[in-house]
Amino acid sequence: MSRRALSILAGAVLALVLAIVAVATMNLSPSGQSGGGSGTADIGGAFTLTGEDGTIVTEADFVGKPTAIFFGFTFCPDVCPTTLYELSGLIEALGPDADKLNYAFVSVDWQRDGPAELARYTSSFDDRIRGLAGTEEQIEAITKAYRVYYKKIPTDDGDYTIDHTASVYLMDGEGGFVGTLSYGEAHDSMLEKLKRLAASA
Amino acid sequence: MRFPTYTLIAAMLFAATPALAGDYTLGKLDIDRPWTRATPPGAKAAGGFVTIANSSAEDDRLVSASAIFAGRVELHTMDMTDGVMKMRHLPDGIPVPAGETVSLAPGGLHVMFMELKEPISEATPVPVSLTFEKAGTIEIEMSVAKPGAPAPENHKHMHDEGKN
Numbered sequence: 440m441s442r443r444a445l446s447i448l449a450g451a452v453l454a455l456v457l458a459i460v461a462v463a464t465m466n467l468s469p470s471g472q473s474g475g476g477s478g479t480a481d482i483g484g485a486f487t488l489t490g491e492d493g494t495i496v497t498e499a500d501f502v503g504k505p506t507a508i509f510f511g512f513t514f515c516p517d518v519c520p521t522t523l524y525e526l527s528g529l530i531e532a533l534g535p536d537a538d539k540l541n542y543a544f545v546s547v548d549w550q551r552d553g554p555a556e557l558a559r560y561t562s563s564f565d566d567r568i569r570g571l572a573g574t575e576e577q578i579e580a581i582t583k584a585y586r587v588y589y590k591k592i593p594t595d596d597g598d599y600t601i602d603h604t605a606s607v608y609l610m611d612g613e614g615g616f617v618g619t620l621s622y623g624e625a626h627d628s629m630l631e632k633l634k635r636l637a638a639s640a
Numbered sequence: 641m642r643f644p645t646y647t648l649i650a651a652m653l654f655a656a657t658p659a660l661a662g663d664y665t666l667g668k669l670d671i672d673r674p675w676t677r678a679t680p681p682g683a684k685a686a687g688g689f690v691t692i693a694n695s696s697a698e699d700d701r702l703v704s705a706s707a708i709f710a711g712r713v714e715l716h717t718m719d720m721t722d723g724v725m726k727m728r729h730l731p732d733g734i735p736v737p738a739g740e741t742v743s744l745a746p747g748g749l750h751v752m753f754m755e756l757k758e759p760i761s762e763a764t765p766v767p768v769s770l771t772f773e774k775a776g777t778i779e780i781e782m783s784v785a786k787p788g789a790p791a792p793e794n795h796k797h798m799h800d801e802g803k804n
C-alpha cells in the first residue's frame with residue numbers, strides 16, 4: 440500500500456471516529472446528562488439573529504428562562520410544520536408553565552426567509568414560538584454553535600431544498616445544553632421533558 | 641355459484657369498513673385517505689399523502705401528480721437519519737408492486753406541491769390528479785388538515801385503534 444493510500448485511509452478512519460463521536464453527543468437525552476455531560480457543554484453559545492419584528496435577538500434575550508429552539512425553513516413541506524404543530528400542542532398542554540420557557544424557530548434558509556416571511560409563517564402556530572432569521576454569516580455561526588447540520592441541495596428546477604437537523608434543542612436558563620426532542624418522539628415523552636425543563640426554571 | 645377469492649375478500653373488507661368519503665378505485669388500485677395540510681401564510685410548499693394498494697398481479701408505478709393550485713408537483717421521499725432530515729425528488733416515481741400497499745405519509749414518501757399559487761386552506765378539499773404507469777390517471781380530492789397536523793382529522797381515531 441502506498442503512503443498516499445495509507446494517509447487517505449487514516450483520514451477516513453479519523454473522519455468516521457469524529458462522526459461517531461458527534462452523533463453520540465447529539466443523542467444525549469436529559470436523563471443521560473447526569474454523568475457530567477462534558478461532551479455536551481459546548482452545544483449552544485452566542486448568536487445574533489433578527490426577530491419577526493425586525494429587532495435584533497441574541498442569546499442574552501433568552502437568559503433567565505430555559506429555551507426550546509429548533510432549525511428549519513419555510514419551504515419545508517413536512518418536518519418543520521410538523522414540529523411547529525407539535526410544539527404548539529406541547530405549549531398548550533403545559534398550561535401556565537408554558538410561559539416559563541422561550542420557544543424559537545431559526546430558519547437556516549438565509550436566502551429566502553427573512554423576518555417578514557417567518558412572521559407570516561409562524562402565525563399559524565402558537566404565538567409564543569418566535570421565528571428568527573439571520574444572514575449567511577449569522578446562520579453559519581449559530582448552526583456551528585448548536586452543532587446543527589444544514590446543507591443546501593440543488594433541485595432540478597434550479598431551486599434548492601435544505602437537509603437539516605430536525606431535533607428541538609432544550610437549553611437551560613443560562614443557555615447550557617440539556618437535551619433534545621427528536622422528530623417522531625412520543626408526545627408524552629416530549630411533554631415530560633418540557634415539564635422538567637419548566638420545573639428547573 | 642363460485643366467486644373469485646379476491647371478490648370475497650373485497651366484499652368482506654367492504655362490509656367491515658364503513659364507506660369513507662375520499663377513497664377511490666382505479667382499475668386494481670385502491671387509493672385511500674388522500675390528505676394534505678393547510679399551509680401557513682406565505683408557505684410555498686406542501687406535502688400530500690395517500691395510501692395505494694395494488695391488488696393486481698402486475699407491478700404499477702405512480703409516475704406523476706399535478707394540481708391546479710401548484711406550479712410544480714413532484715414525487716418525493718424524505719429520510720431521517722441521525723436526526724437530519726433529507727428530502728429528495730424521485731424522478732422515476734414511486735413503485736406500487738403487485739399485491740402490495742404503499743403509503744405516502746408524513747416523514748416519508750409524499751406528493752410535493754411547490755410554487756403554491758394560493759394557500760391551501762383548512763377544511764376545503766383540494767383536487768389532485770395522480771398518474772400511474774399502467775392504471776392511468778385519476779382525479780382525487782385530498783382532505784385538508786391543520787398546518788403541520790400528523791394525521792388527517794377524520795381518520796385519527798381509526799389510526800389510534802389500529803395501533804393499540
Ligand SMILES: [Cu+2]
Nearest residue numbers: 516716727752
Ligand atoms: Cu418534498
